[in-house]
Amino acid sequence: xxxxxxxxxxxxxxxxxxxxxxxxxxxxxxxxxxxxxxxxxxxxxxxxxxxxxxxxxxxxxxxxxxxxxxxxxxxxxxxxxxxxxxxxxxxxxxxxxxxxxxxxxxxxxxxxxxxxxxxxxxxxxxxxxxxxxxxxxxxxxxxxxxxxxxxxxxxxxxxxxxxxxxxxxxxxxxxxxxxxxxxxxxxxxxxxxxxxxxxxxxxxxxxxxxxxxxxxxxxxxxxxxxxxxxxxxxxxxxxxxxxxxxxxxxxxxxxxxxxxxxxxxxxxxxxxxxxxxxxxxxxxxxxxxxxxx
Amino acid sequence: xxxxxxxxxxxxxxxxxxxxxxxxxxxxxxxxxxxxxxxxxxxxxxxxxxxxxxxxxxxxxxxxxxxxxxxxxxxxxxxxxxxxxxxxxxxxxxxxxxxxxxxxxxxxxxxxxxxxxxxxxxxxxxxxxxxxxxxxxxxxxxxxxxxxxxxxxxxxxxxxxxxxxxxxxxxxxxxxxxxxxxxxxxxxxxxxxxxxxxxxxxxxxxxxxxxxxxxxxxxxxxxxxxxxxxxxxxxxxxxxxxxxxxxxxxxxxx
Numbered sequence: 001x002x003x004x005x006x007x008x009x010x011x012x013x014x015x016x017x018x019x020x021x022x023x024x025x026x027x028x029x030x031x032x033x034x035x036x037x038x039x040x041x042x043x044x045x046x047x048x049x050x051x052x053x054x055x056x057x058x059x060x061x062x063x064x065x066x067x068x069x070x071x072x073x074x075x076x077x078x079x080x081x082x083x084x085x086x087x088x089x090x091x092x093x094x095x096x097x098x099x100x101x102x103x104x105x106x107x108x109x110x111x112x113x114x115x116x117x118x119x120x121x122x123x124x125x126x127x128x129x130x131x132x133x134x135x136x137x138x139x140x141x142x143x144x145x146x147x148x149x150x151x152x153x154x155x156x157x158x159x160x161x162x163x164x165x166x167x168x169x170x171x172x173x174x175x176x177x178x179x180x181x182x183x184x185x186x187x188x189x190x191x192x193x194x195x196x197x198x199x200x201x202x203x204x205x206x207x208x209x210x211x212x213x214x215x216x217x218x219x220x221x222x223x224x225x226x227x228x229x230x231x232x233x234x235x236x237x238x239x240x241x242x243x244x245x246x247x248x249x250x251x252x253x254x255x256x257x258x259x260x261x262x263x264x265x266x267x268x269x270x271x272x273x274x275x276x277x278x279x280x281x282x283x284x285x286x287x288x289x290x291x292x293x
Numbered sequence: 294x295x296x297x298x299x300x301x302x303x304x305x306x307x308x309x310x311x312x313x314x315x316x317x318x319x320x321x322x323x324x325x326x327x328x329x330x331x332x333x334x335x336x337x338x339x340x341x342x343x344x345x346x347x348x349x350x351x352x353x354x355x356x357x358x359x360x361x362x363x364x365x366x367x368x369x370x371x372x373x374x375x376x377x378x379x380x381x382x383x384x385x386x387x388x389x390x391x392x393x394x395x396x397x398x399x400x401x402x403x404x405x406x407x408x409x410x411x412x413x414x415x416x417x418x419x420x421x422x423x424x425x426x427x428x429x430x431x432x433x434x435x436x437x438x439x440x441x442x443x444x445x446x447x448x449x450x451x452x453x454x455x456x457x458x459x460x461x462x463x464x465x466x467x468x469x470x471x472x473x474x475x476x477x478x479x480x481x482x483x484x485x486x487x488x489x490x491x492x493x494x495x496x497x498x499x500x501x502x503x504x505x506x507x508x509x510x511x512x513x514x515x516x517x518x519x520x521x522x523x524x525x526x527x528x529x530x531x532x533x534x535x536x537x538x539x540x541x542x543x544x545x546x547x
Contacts, residue, residue: 145408152407152414153393153400153421156386160394163383170343172369172398172461181404227385275385279439 002131014132016244021135022196023236025142027220028229029189034218035226036150037182038162039089040097043104044190044217047077049209050107051191052198053117056126059199061116066129070195077191078184085183089176104214111206122205123198130200138196142189146229149185158182159227223264225271234272294357296321296465296497297342302351304337304521311337312348313521319465324491324498326512328505328532330541333518335501336378339467342499343375344368355465370398374463376454378470378501384443388434388453391442392425395460428456432486448479452486459490466490468500472507480504484511509533517541 005014030044055073058064064072088099111117118124149155157178160168165175198204216239224235242260246253268274297319304312312334319325327335340346342353344365353361360368374395383391400421406414429435432452437445442453451471458466471487472480484507491498502508508515509529517525517532519541525532532538 148410149404149408152410153397153402153418154404154407156390156394157397159386159390160383160397163385164381166345166365167377167381167383167457168394169345169365170369170375171395171457172366173394174364174366275441279387 001133005132016241018130018132018135018200020237020240021132021139022130022193022200023217023220023240024139024233025135025189025196026193027217027224027232027236028142028146029186029193030217031186031221031227031229031232032146032158032182032189033186035221035228035232036155036162037158037179038226039179039183040093041100041183041186042097042211042214042218043100043102043107044186045209045211045213046100046104046107047081047187047190048194048197048213049104049111049204049206050080051077051194052204052209053111053114053123053194054191055195056123056198056204057116059127059129060123060125066127066134066199069199070192073195073198074188074191077194078188081187081190082180082184085180085187089179089183101211101214104209104211108206108209111209117206120206122203124203126198126202126204128199128202130196135196135200138192142192143229143233150229154178154181162227219261221271223261223271225268225274225276228271228273228276231271231273231276294321295319295354296356297499298354298357299342300352300354302338302341302348302353304334304341304346305349310521312341314351315518315521315523316351317516317523317526319497319499320514321464321497322491322495323514324487324500324512326508326515327499327501327518328503328508328515329518332520334521335518336469337521338518339375339469339499339501342368342467343373366398369461372462372464373467374458374461374465375467376451376458376469376471378473380450380454382442382450382454382457385441387439388429388442388445389422389425389438391453391457392428392460393421395457396421396424398461425460428459431459431490432456447474451475451483455486455490459494463496465497465499468498470501470503472502472504480507483507487511 026048030041033039033041051073054076055069058069058072084103088096091099112120157168157173160173161175161178169175220235220239221232223239225231243253243257246256249256295318299315299317302312302315303310327338329335337346341348344363348361352359355371355373360371383394400417402414402417426435426438429438434449434453445453472483475483487498488511490496512529515529515532516523517538524537524541525535
């Protein structure tokens with residue numbers, strides 16, 4: 001399959017599509033934490049780097065099969081998500097954001113000094129196992145499981161916490177536990193995305209997972225629409241391909257990128273699909289040209 | 294047997310005694326009103342019963358079981374449901390989902406069951422949905438079940454909040470100013486509704502209210518709070534003629 005794709009599709013586009021796939025997995029993880037459960041996390045790249053390094057080390061040092069390396073990376077990230085979630089999720093809003101930034105920085109500095117991870121030089125020689133098929137199969141699985149979770153009893157409690165924590169408690173939801181759960185699952189996806197990333201790039205460096213990466217992922221979730229799975233996917237596709245398309249304007253690329261973000265946030269403050277549901281679209285369609293959403 | 298038994302409950306915030314040495318018994322299937330001027334400690338009392346605050350002193354028994362010190366979600370699961378003075382709905386969830394979340398405390402299916410759509414969880418989901426629609430029909434909101442809760446009219450939001458509380462299959466329901474912001478006609482309707490759910494669902498109801506008319510009409514017993522202390526308790530007629538109550542509501546010398 002991959003060999004066939006390599007022959008038919010231009011390597012440049014194939015690369016963008018693979019990165020879009022990896023970003024979808026990462027962003028859907030962050031969407032669970034920030035978009036759905038409403039816990040502002042600005043350190044998602046930290047979990048990504050945990051997954052990237054853990055799976056890379058498993059592959060290089062222990063010769064682990066690819067699936068096992070990915071799983072290991074995801075589990076390591078989930079474990080740290082769980083560990084950090086317990087004390088920090090008692091904080092709210094800005095405070096949680098600060099703690100998550102701090103945590104991601106700690107991880108980055110840790111890998112800067114971590115011998116088996118190659119320190120500041122980075123880690124190279126990771127087997128390039130990630131291909132189009134693997135990534136998009138995983139994307140499919142992640143989307144389906146995400147959807148099933150979010151329409152279940154536990155998934156609804158995620159949304160309830162975002163909407164009103166006190167009311168959620170009064171409905172019998174153990175909000176602390178549910179928040180830690182959302183954080184753990186989100187971190188797991190962060191780790192999975194990180195593992196795919198390191199096995200695609202075959203070279204990773206602590207700087208790949210800095211603050212800007214966290215913000216980039218957060219942008220995708222916010223721009224697409226907090227809590228919406230299709231929204232997050234659209235956010236990822238736009239924000240991953242836009243910088244590529246803007247290569248025409250060359251050095252003004254980032255300027256345009258920033259301006260586009262500002263414009264989008266003015267006209268769709270809830271994100272592109274933030275409060276759009278299939279039900280609304282159907283209703284709108286039924287009225288034929290009536291008022292939308 | 295009293296369904297709820299408060300013994301010498303006090304709550305201090307810094308130097309302020311918001312609730313001062315209040316003892317109160319609630320009988321099964323009665324409608325008890327708690328009235329008092331602003332800042333009398335009515336809502337604080339609700340927050341103590343539902344576990345949002347832990348009382349500084351005193352003890353709280355629900356069905357002969359101590360509940361002071363339990364977390365709010367544990368108390369909810371025991372069967373105490375409430376509404377809020379300032380409506381707290383899940384605005385960006387559909388009306389139906391609001392009620393479904395309300396059933397969280399009485400349903401069991403967990404993370405894996407939801408993630409993998411296991412048959413047990415699916416069965417429970419179906420039951421949850423049926424029950425939710427049944428409850429919504431009770432207040433005439435079934436047709437609007439797919440709307441976002443935040444787009445409902447004010448009166449509808451109040452009703453939805455009550456229905457969400459009922460979804461917990463509670464034995465004790467706390468209503469915090471259910472009639473706030475309603476006109477006379479809507480209040481009539483509300484009173485009839487509160488009575489009907491008490492009869493149909495065999496509930497005990499405590500309500501905090503400012504509107505004397507509403508309270509006098511609907512409650513079988515009334516407790517009056519002032520500055521955190523209970524100053525009177527009895528039937529509406531008794532309370533209406535109580536010296537202290539008249540004083541605290543109308544001022545001395547009337």
